Amino acid sequence: MTRILIVEDEPAIAIALQDELEGEMYRTECVSDGITGLARARSGEFELILLDVMLPGKDGMNVTRELRRAGNQTPIILLTARSVESDKILGLDLGADDYITKPFSAGELLSRIRAVLRRTQPPAARGGANSFGNCTLDVERCELMRGGQAVGLTATEFRMLKVFLERTGTVLSLDEILYAVWGPGIVMSDRVIYTHINNLRNKIEDDASKPRHLVSVRGLGYRFDQ
Numbered sequence: 001m002t003r004i005l006i007v008e009d010e011p012a013i014a015i016a017l018q019d020e021l022e023g024e025m026y027r028t029e030c031v032s033d034g035i036t037g038l039a040r041a042r043s044g045e046f047e048l049i050l051l052d053v054m055l056p057g058k059d060g061m062n063v064t065r066e067l068r069r070a071g072n073q074t075p076i077i078l079l080t081a082r083s084v085e086s087d088k089i090l091g092l093d094l095g096a097d098d099y100i101t102k103p104f105s106a107g108e109l110l111s112r113i114r115a116v117l118r119r120t121q122p123p124a125a126r127g128g129a130n131s132f133g134n135c136t137l138d139v140e141r142c143e144l145m146r147g148g149q150a151v152g153l154t155a156t157e158f159r160m161l162k163v164f165l166e167r168t169g170t171v172l173s174l175d176e177i178l179y180a181v182w183g184p185g186i187v188m189s190d191r192v193i194y195t196h197i198n199n200l201r202n203k204i205e206d207d208a209s210k211p212r213h214l215v216s217v218r219g220l221g222y223r224f225d226q
């Protein structure tokens, strides 16, 4: 699950951001000043930082500068109240990945977050080199090749495999799988998800009864191992 650090000193904005992101299945942590923000960002626990520019303690520009100077490359989206061009350019020059001007809509923010994550996540997590074992998933062509042979996947199996590949090494709960594969607001019995997982295993595993890629993690969910 992608973890996002929110550094924002206005409680109403911070709470709204947190609600919105958690609704999209991101895991969030919120801090309200630049010094704590810098310390939490340095922990390396986050895949993305939403960083307000005007902050008590240390402003967002300085937090960005210090992180990049220390070699920390966690993607940063600056939240700026000012639409001054020079601010945006300064932020990007300091090493921020994007900025968004307040007030912004949830949809706009989410699309910026997705775009930044697409650019910054390792290639294995994106399209392209999606290989594991003797299989390769061509995300552009929606095609799975196994040992040089095309393997037919249903649309659900394709989406499920793509989700697992994107989150290789991360345990996904049934709820997370349901959300990522079928989308928000869908209710489905666990049994249906198990069935799809078993069908997928039959197509990607040498021995579906002893899976090496799509492994069960008892009591927690499933994890994909390359």
Ligand code: CA
Binding pocket: 008, 009, 010, 052, 053, 054, 055
């Ligand atoms: Ca502020």
